[in-house]
Amino acid sequence: MIILPQSVFSKMWHTINLLFCAISAVLYPYVTAFGFPHLFHPITVCIIATETVMLFDIVFNFLTAFEDEGSMEMVMVHSKIARRYIFHGRFLQDVIIWLPIGQLLMLANPTLAIFLLIKTYRFEQLIMFMDRKKVMPIFRSYFDSKTQKILKNPYLSEDKINDHNQIFSRLIASSVYNIVQLFTIIWIIVYVVAMMWCILLNYERNYWKDESQ
Structure with a gap:
């Protein structure tokens, strides 16, 4: 297989x-x-x-x-x-x-x-x-497919407003992706640091408990 x-x-x-x-x-x-x-x-x-x-x-x-x-x-x-x-x-x-x-x-x-x-x-x-080199082609293929549909339609192929909307949508998608990527990384860092702090507190508590015994 x-x-x-x-x-x-x-x-x-x-x-x-x-x-x-x-x-x-x-x-x-x-x-x-x-x-x-x-x-x-x-x-x-x-x-x-x-x-x-x-x-x-x-x-x-x-x-x-x-x-x-x-x-x-x-x-x-x-x-x-x-x-x-x-x-x-x-x-x-x-x-x-x-x-x-x-x-x-x-x-x-x-x-x-x-x-x-x-x-x-x-x-x-x-x-x-989440690397841009891997994710952005997904966005690009999505918008390219929409562009091909517009070009095949004789009524929409000359529509400049639709063309501008496609470009604007790409910029929005790229910006949203950058924001999501940044917040995801920040959230993971904050979460791991918080858990590390809890680990240190538990270690200190167990240490003093052993010392008292």
Whole structure:
């Protein structure tokens, strides 16, 4: 089984994976600060789902074809795909993030719960997706399709007002995207800093509790 990177299934999977990347960026700082709730708590269920999606994403990368930079042809051989992912891709990084290193250290010593924040590195994928080079072509293709419809219509092709509206809509879309990107990054930074503050307070509280005993 080989999955083409431009297929509908591939795009749907990347959307699901990015959603769970965002969820992990929120949940892991929280459980690092306040600990894991009971097994059937919604937060625990979401974390298990996040880990499952991460595992499937590693498998997905072993099955996804890639374009050879030299010949510009799609490589669909399993051994070549695996070699590229392991030696030139994110395989080692993905495995380290997926392994329950933080959970095991947390069980050994609660003060080592901070290692759970390794999991938040998955948010990098969402930040990379928000790169203008990747997002703006989506806006461009949307507006280009609308422009083609206008040009095919003899009554609208000479409409300068509609033409100006298309340009103005592009500028608005670009500005809105920049604002959303900025606020998302600021929100994540503030959230992680707040959780780090809670982690330090819990660590200090546990330290003085141990000292008093």
